[in-house]
Amino acid sequence: MKIMVNGEGKQLEKExxxxxxxxxxxxxxxxxxxxxxxxEIVDRDDFSKTMIQENDEIEFLYFMGGGSIGF
Amino acid sequence: MDFNDQQxxxxxxxxxxxxxxxxxxxxxxxxxxxxxxxxxLGAPAAMFLAAAGVGTIGLVDGxxxxxxxxxxxxIHQTKDVGKLKVLSGKExxxxxxxxxxxxxxxxxxxxxxxxxxxxDQDYDFVxxxxxxxxxxxxxxxxxxxxxxxFSHAGIIRFNGQLTTYIPDNNTPCYRxxxxxxxxEGAVPTCSQAGVLGVMGGVIGTLQATEAIKYxxxxxxxxxxxxxxxxxLTMNFRKIKIKHNAKCGICGEDPAIKNLxxxxxxxxxx
Numbered sequence: 001m002k003i004m005v006n007g008e009g010k011q012l013e014k015e016x017x018x019x020x021x022x023x024x025x026x027x028x029x030x031x032x033x034x035x036x037x038x039x040e041i042v043d044r045d046d047f048s049k050t051m052i053q054e055n056d057e058i059e060f061l062y063f064m065g066g067g068s069i070g071f
Numbered sequence: 072m073d074f075n076d077q078q079x080x081x082x083x084x085x086x087x088x089x090x091x092x093x094x095x096x097x098x099x100x101x102x103x104x105x106x107x108x109x110x111x112l113g114a115p116a117a118m119f120l121a122a123a124g125v126g127t128i129g130l131v132d133g134x135x136x137x138x139x140x141x142x143x144x145x146i147h148q149t150k151d152v153g154k155l156k157v158l159s160g161k162e163x164x165x166x167x168x169x170x171x172x173x174x175x176x177x178x179x180x181x182x183x184x185x186x187x188x189x190x191d192q193d194y195d196f197v198x199x200x201x202x203x204x205x206x207x208x209x210x211x212x213x214x215x216x217x218x219x220x221f222s223h224a225g226i227i228r229f230n231g232q233l234t235t236y237i238p239d240n241n242t243p244c245y246r247x248x249x250x251x252x253x254x255e256g257a258v259p260t261c262s263q264a265g266v267l268g269v270m271g272g273v274i275g276t277l278q279a280t281e282a283i284k285y286x287x288x289x290x291x292x293x294x295x296x297x298x299x300x301x302x303l304t305m306n307f308r309k310i311k312i313k314h315n316a317k318c319g320i321c322g323e324d325p326a327i328k329n330l331x332x333x334x335x336x337x338x339x340x
Contacts (some may be wrong), residue, residue: 007308031253041248041315059310061297063230063253064225065202 001054018047027060034061072097076171081292082124090289092126096124100170102286103127105194107180107210109160110134111271112224112278114146123163125286126190128164132156133179143268145227148338180206182330185213197221197313200275204252205333211236211245212320212330220285222278222293222307226266229302231274234312235293237282242294247315247322274300 001012005025012024018037022030035042036059042050052058074082074093077275085091085099104125106117109132120128134156136147151159157175164173176188180201189197197219199210207223214221214236223245224233236244277298284290319327 017253034249035311036248036310039311039313041312043317060249061310062227062230062232063204063206063294064227064230065207 003052003055004057006060012052015051015053018042018050018052021052021058022047022060032063033061034063036057036061072101074275078124081168081170083203085123091287092228093152095287098286098288099124100126100195101193103129103194103288104139104196104282105129105131105189105192106198107131107206108200108202109144109146109156110140110200110202111143111200111226111266111268112198112202112275113171113183114144114160115272115275116198116200116279116282117160118146118167121171122150122165123283124168124170125282127174129176129188129192129194130157130160130164131176131178131180131188132160133177143266145272159240180209180213182209182332185209186217189213189217189219194219196285198278198282199223200278203335205335208252208333209330212327214238215244215246215320216330222281224274224278226270226274226308227264227272229267231270231300231302232297233255233274233277233281233293235285236298237285237292237294239313240294242325243314244313244318244321246320247318248297248312249320259301270302273302279329 003012018035021053027033038057082096085096086093102125104120106113106128109117109130117130118127136151136154136156136159138152140147141149146163147159157177158216161173161175164171174192178184197214199207199221201207218238222233222235222239236242263289281292284292297312299308316323319325
């Protein structure tokens with residue numbers, strides 16, 4: 001099935017939850033990512049029970065500090 | 072207020088813009104912007120605000136200028152190493168434009184002082200130019216409580232992001248997007264981080280742009296959007312973000328009643 005992640009099309013073989021998706025897409029530091037699914041921010045506690053569907057649009061929003069002390 | 076000849080010349084490229092004109096330039100001269108952090112983001116933001124003729128600029132920073140700052144914090148120069156950052160920043164601003172009144176706060180923001188600083192000159196707009204999550208959440212929560220428009224930004228490595236919060240407009244705040252700071256130990260270590268010097272220039276200048284547009288009342292702000300920039304691919308993306316009804320500070324039933332001082336992981340680099 002086809003989904004959009006940060007504006008790019010991706011193919012998934014089966015339905016997965018958000019935690020699985022973060023792993024499949026090799027997101028290095030999932031703790032540093034906030035997830036928006038079809039325009040709604042998903043609570044981190046709901047990542048494991050939120051299933052990704054065909055044509056879903058997902059945005060990974062990354063925590064960014066300032067760089068001067070490294071985060 | 073009447074413009075003198077020097078001011079007409081100094082601001083001529085603004086004044087000839089139909090969206091600015093004398094009226095808009097006067098708005099800028101009468102405006103007050105608080106820049107928290109005079110580092111990678113705050114330095115270019117404050118310098119462009121000064122050049123634009125923002126009449127009052129507040130600078131907040133409790134740090135002193137270090138040689139390793141100069142790769143990106145362009146408000147400070149080699150001669151300023153060892154000097155208070157707010158003092159160095161104030162001197163640079165006055166060299167750029169002596170029309171600007173500068174208020175300095177030689178401190179880091181915390182839950183005890185931030186409201187007082189924001190209220191000190193009744194600033195119109197706040198720029199978050201800080202480099203750590205504790206300050207970012209604090210500034211967000213304080214601005215939501217004080218109903219103060221502000222620009223959030225962050226930079227790391229070759230990436231940057233920013234958004235604008237406008238109160239009473241159902242716009243999402245920083246906490247709508249990021250519920251709380253990442254768990255300790257999750258933040259990248261210093262060796263994994265670093266930042267390309269120009270990132271602060273790009274993103275800090277965009278923060279100044281948002282402040283200036285807000286003061287002038289022109290264009291569309293980044294309220295409701297997170298703008299992301301990847302310098303390696305040169306992709307800018309504007310991601311639409313909705314207000315989060317479950318937000319801890321601006322949601323329907325906010326759990327946060329008092330400002331929080333989060334711990335910051337430290338790093339000697």
